[in-house]
Amino acid sequence: MEIIKYTEEWKDKWDEFVLNSSNGTMFHMQKFFDYHEPGKFQFNHLIFLEKGKIVALLPGSIVENGTVFESPIGASYGSIVVKDIKFRKALEIVDVLLDWGKRNGIKEFILTSAPMIYETYPNQNLDFAMLWRGFKYQLHYISSAIKLDKKIDIISRFSPTIRRNIRKTFKNPDLRVEVNERYDHFYPILLKNKAKHNVKPTHSYEDLLKLKQLLPDRLKLFMVYYKDKPIGGSLMFYPNKNVALCFYNMLLYEYAQHKPIQRVMYEVVKDSTERGFAYVDIGVSQDTSADNPMTPSISLIDFKEKFDAKSIMRNTLHYKY
Numbered sequence: 001m002e003i004i005k006y007t008e009e010w011k012d013k014w015d016e017f018v019l020n021s022s023n024g025t026m027f028h029m030q031k032f033f034d035y036h037e038p039g040k041f042q043f044n045h046l047i048f049l050e051k052g053k054i055v056a057l058l059p060g061s062i063v064e065n066g067t068v069f070e071s072p073i074g075a076s077y078g079s080i081v082v083k084d085i086k087f088r089k090a091l092e093i094v095d096v097l098l099d100w101g102k103r104n105g106i107k108e109f110i111l112t113s114a115p116m117i118y119e120t121y122p123n124q125n126l127d128f129a130m131l132w133r134g135f136k137y138q139l140h141y142i143s144s145a146i147k148l149d150k151k152i153d154i155i156s157r158f159s160p161t162i163r164r165n166i167r168k169t170f171k172n173p174d175l176r177v178e179v180n181e182r183y184d185h186f187y188p189i190l191l192k193n194k195a196k197h198n199v200k201p202t203h204s205y206e207d208l209l210k211l212k213q214l215l216p217d218r219l220k221l222f223m224v225y226y227k228d229k230p231i232g233g234s235l236m237f238y239p240n241k242n243v244a245l246c247f248y249n250m251l252l253y254e255y256a257q258h259k260p261i262q263r264v265m266y267e268v269v270k271d272s273t274e275r276g277f278a279y280v281d282i283g284v285s286q287d288t289s290a291d292n293p294m295t296p297s298i299s300l301i302d303f304k305e306k307f308d309a310k311s312i313m314r315n316t317l318h319y320k321y
Helices: 008-019 087-103 125-132 160-171 183-196 205-214 253-258 260-274 298-305
Strands: 002-005 046-050 053-058 061-063 068-071 108-112 136-147 175-180 219-226 229-237 243-251 279-284 310-320
Touching (some): 008 053, 046 087, 136 298, 160 260, 205 219, 219 260, 229 260, 243 260, 253 260
Parallel strands (some): 068 108, 243 279
Antiparallel strands (some): 175 219, 219 229
């Protein structure tokens, strides 16, 4: 097995491998990285080859003056992408990576993978192989996900208050949910929401339009309207065939009494269930104002649990030579 640096000629084979992998997501695809303005990041993606065929991929960048390899860069999830591999193969991949790092002056690896629910075949061979070879957990984020089941009535899973509020929205003739591409309706509300917490969205308005153009089947916008006024919505990403991800939920707070988030969550869970996804990921719940990045936002976790969401972890593994 050998590691080579990614070049443009590998683009189609890279994305094909991600699509057929067990743990790859849209955030690992070269088509996804294309939304970034040229020069914004210096990527140093790696390809693991065995007899000329791809056996693993590692997107990322060499940072800190060439001493640290970090994955992801410019994406939500990174780390090593594989098919459903045996433990011996996982160990070989890790050994080859660490040998490559030593030969190329790398002092540290920082790798953040997607949570286990994203895997087609849940398998911790790779995680254990990394830990066995000296990686340590550096950081954990708490995230929330709803396990989908076509046999269970969706509303019955939610808390009594949520059920009551959603049923009220059904009876309100002035309230409706649309699937559309009105990012011009969505983005101003998103900006207002983020400003309340003194942060900005991960993506600019132009970023979202470019992502929709590059990966049209991977984004879906649910908008909530009161009469003809946009008052809330959810932008869904579909990272792989296993998980639907609520990347952005937002609402106009002056219309909060109409419960747009609760209604749109119902619509998102219903749509994702019907489309055959195994989970809806509602994202991380960290207190962004705290000094410790792991600090949980208890109120946000409480709210997500009202939709029958369970906690999952997004883990960062670190290796230092």
